Amino acid sequence: MSRLRRMPPRRSYDQYCSAARALDLVGDRWTLLIVRELLAGPRRYTDLHADLPGVSTDVLASRLKDMERDGLAGRRRLPPPGAAYVYELTERGRALLPVLQALGEWGRPELGEPRPTDAVRAHWFALPLLRALDGEGLVEVRLEEGVFHLHVGAVSGPVYGDGPAPGEPDARLVLDHAVCTAVARGELALADAVRDGRVEVSGDGALAKALREA
Structure with missing residues (x-):
């Protein structure tokens, strides 16, 4: 049995609604911000962690596994001399670009002035x-x-x-x-x-x- 199949099933709202189904996949904290980073193309785990200040290593690893399981992202090994694993969006994951664009547009009024704690x-x-x-x-x-x-x-x-x-x-x-x-x-x-x-x-x-x- 593969590593992904041994993972526990994801939580669900158990509502017959497309918005609820979408949130089953991307509603967890950090998931959409990982998508934002992967829209730049394949990224190593260490690069993702560096550009997502505040996320713990356990949470980042868990979210990436969820995204693999749900068909939003995949992991592959780069050929030598890189020989590192990278994560990248699938076509389904990349289809979240307009969702992030719309969310960013909606969130414009919330930006205000940068806070001292803002990265x-x-x-x-x-x-x-x-x-x-x-x-x-x-x-x-x-x-x-x-x-x-x-x-x-x-x-x-x-x-x-x-x-x-x-x-x-x-x-x-x-x-x-x-x-x-x-x-x-x-x-x-x-x-x-x-x-x-x-x-x-x-x-x-x-x-x-x-x-x-x-």
């Missing part, structure tokens, strides 16, 4: 910026907190990633934390920030041109 990672701004960009292409974003890149309009594979863009991006955006936070909170449109000179846009791709001409 910050540059790539946590990826999903809000994806909502602000139309079209398709590779975008590199530079903040004081770090650099990440976006695969705007991607229908498969990662939708964002840490670090510089892999290859020449269609657009590069340079902006400060205050501007990015205002965009994330819905207080400032990205196009308005570009027009006001608060976002530096470079690149020859269609996305860069659209932002400069908006």
Whole structure:
């Protein structure tokens, strides 16, 4: 019997309702935030733990096992010289992107000013910026907190990633934390920030041109 089959059955609301069924799978604490991290592509357990401050190792391991069992994520071993195990979303798991986008949109009014206890990672701004960009292409974003890149309009594979863009991006955006936070909170449109000179846009791709001409 496989390791996954020996796991106890997941808890259920036992309600014949699609929302309840969905919450059976993703309603536990941390699950959707793990999905957020895995939207960047395959991640090692140690990387996930580093970018989910506050989660215990036991809870993270338990949630990942639940996600494997429920068909939201899988685990595989990288070929040498990596030889490490990584977790990645299945097609079913990746279909949660619009759910996270809608949840982020709904939660905008709750952001307010950062609290002293709030952790910050540059790539946590990826999903809000994806909502602000139309079209398709590779975008590199530079903040004081770090650099990440976006695969705007991607229908498969990662939708964002840490670090510089892999290859020449269609657009590069340079902006400060205050501007990015205002965009994330819905207080400032990205196009308005570009027009006001608060976002530096470079690149020859269609996305860069659209932002400069908006």
